[in-house]
Amino acid sequence: MMKLGLLSVVVAFAISACVYYHRNGEAVPISGIDRGGFDWYGDTVSKVVRLNQGWTLSDSNWFYWTTQGSQLVPYAFFISLEQPNEQALFREPRNMLKYRFLPERPSRANPDGLPVGLVADPGSSLPPDLITDRRSLGFTCAACHTAQINYKGTGMRIDGAPALGDVAGFLTGLTAALQATNKDQAKFERFAEKVLGPSATAEKKAELRVALHQTAADHSAYDHLNHSDVPEGFGRLDAFGRIFNRALTLVDPSNGTKANAPVRFPNIWNATRQDFVQWTGVSPNTGIGPLLRNVGELVGVFAAIDPGNSPPSRGYASSIRLSNLRALEHRLKTLKSPTWPEDVLPPINRDLAAAGRDLFMQHCEHCHLDVGRDLPRHRLITTAVPVAEVATDPRAAENIMTARGKTGFLEGMRRHIYAGGPIGKTDTAFHITASTVAHVLIGKLAPHSLNKPMHRVANSDTGSESGPEQDAIIQQAKHEPQLQYKAPPLNGVWAAAPYLHNGSIPNLYEVILPPDQRTRQFSVGRREFDPVKVGFVSETVEGTFQFDTTIEGNRNVGHPIGAHLTEAERWQIVEYLKSL
Secondary structure: OOOOOOHHHOOOOOOEEEEEEOOOOOEEEEEEEEOOOOOOOOOOOOEEEEOOOOOOHHHHHHHHHOOOOEOOEEHHHHHHOEOOOOOOEOOOHHHHHHOOOOOOOOOOOOOOOOOOOEEEEOOOOOOOOOOOOOOEEEEOHHHOOEEEEEEOOEEEEEEOOOOOOOHHHHHHHHHHHHHHHHHOHHHHHHHHHHHHHHHOOHHHHHHHHHHHHHHHHHHHHHHHHHOOOOOOOOOEEOHHHHHHHHHHHHHOOOOOOOOOOOEEOOOOOOHHHEOEOOOOOOOEOOOOHHHHHHHHHHHHOOEOEEOOOOOOOOOOEEOOOHHHHHHHHHHHOOOOOOOOOOOOOOOOOHHHHHHHHHHHHHHOOOOOOOOOOOOOOOOEOOEEEEHHHHOOOOHHHHHHHHOEEEOHHHOOOEOOOOOOOEOOOEEEHHHHHHHHHHHHHHHHHHHHHOOOOOOOOOOOOOOOOOOHHHHHHHHHHHOOOOOEEEEOOOOOHHHOOOEOOOOOEOEHHHHOOOHHHOOOEEEEOOOEEEOOOOEEOOOOOOOOEEEEOOOOOOOOOOOOOOOOOOHHHHHHHHHHHHOO
16 A cells, blocks of 8 residues: 555544535535545545435435444444554544545434444344443445545545445455454453443453454354455445355355356436346346345345244344335435536537437437436336347356255245245255345234245145235246346436446446457546546556456456447547436
8 A cells, every 4th residue: 555644644534525516506515524635546635515416415314324234243343443453443534445435524323423334233243241332333225325426626425326335345354353353462452441341351351252253253254255256346246146145154054156246336326216226137126126125135234134943934033124224215216316517527518419319319229218317206117138139248147047055944945935836955046045035024024914824835836825915025036037137227327437237347438439449457446537438547556456357257348339330429429428
């Protein structure tokens, strides 16, 4: 990493300055967003502004810091944990910036000044007599779906945009901090004094050591299981691979699959109105689908799940906050895509954009709908494109179809939870995960609305009569993945770099280039924006992630729409895409 200079210049988060863009384009100051005086990769800004997306600051704060039931680590541990090789706290803003989280000042919504997307959950796995703080640190959707884009000293906060967070690096860094504290006696003593306070007796410290050792071991095992020869880096995660591994090891601890197909975090301002949300279009987003989708996310981001000794007739117990998941979907309905801010970025050339619209309609609209941003409740039918046709890197789609595991205690249960023949000794990771997600949701709904027992079957292909909730779960469970990628709507696409499902193209201009003319290696991690090519600047800076498109899983092939366009036509399309 680069030299930091004096500590006094490292953290300059006490000054707050932000503006909110109204529909008329004028800006008025409001409070609540920090501006930093330091950045690891040279992207320091003098002010941060908020774009008009239909949300108030209160809406954003709710999105950032409302728990959904994720329980990553005991909260007191995270608050007190030092960095592995120094006494500075792991959670300090400078360290969070290294992982590209967005630090914030303490506020009523965020009393401890956690970064955007990290939150205190009321539950904890620690013994109740060890510490009085019964909370856990968890993730919210905002950790992966809130961005800051910088341009010439101004940072633009964009809700629902793909984050640049190095989530994998954060998790392995957290494990290293837990291990260092467990092994280093001086670190442990300081840690124990913070966690236990006046109760830091020798006996309590011994109990704390046991809990810390187990927590470190659990996180080390998680990192080992999800380690890949395709590093994820900034702004990407193999979300399905990690969700699969959580579900697979839940039913049989010896299970596991390779999490080696990272995809970039998608924008979510269209999430509630699309028929399919994930890149691979694997889960219908209608009816009970949004709840199942969000429960699946929580399976991957450390919700506590307890299936009991065997699958109970009322589903699995879990820490998931169902009412908050429902409220999240409701609030996302009012989130709009950001429009290109011409008082921060160079104005759009309207003549070029008009010519680009004609080209877009001719070459792009058959897959990417031009849907606008002002009908947030209007249903969107997305286009699923076979991998053979779009020709982009297939690994993410292939893994969802081919990953398998032992079914453990699910063996003999109905294939579709309430219906279908028996599950065998092995099955796809997708089916095992779908079963886990359904059981978790049933665990929340069963006491109130589900009354039909889930039992083992011999070889029947159908179940008995069921109610509407059971029918909805059966229909979702019957959905099978396909070898395809979704072509999403492009409103707000200017703020969603890098591009393709795996983030292998740094800017919109290169998306329209013939594949053999695209950049093979580029740097990811900077927030500085390139308004010409439309994406983050990709010059190498010490500490940024080097994206190698020659690695399987990272390939920037396919999507060859620009092969027959002139250079002038490509720039016209780019200018039009700015206006969406």
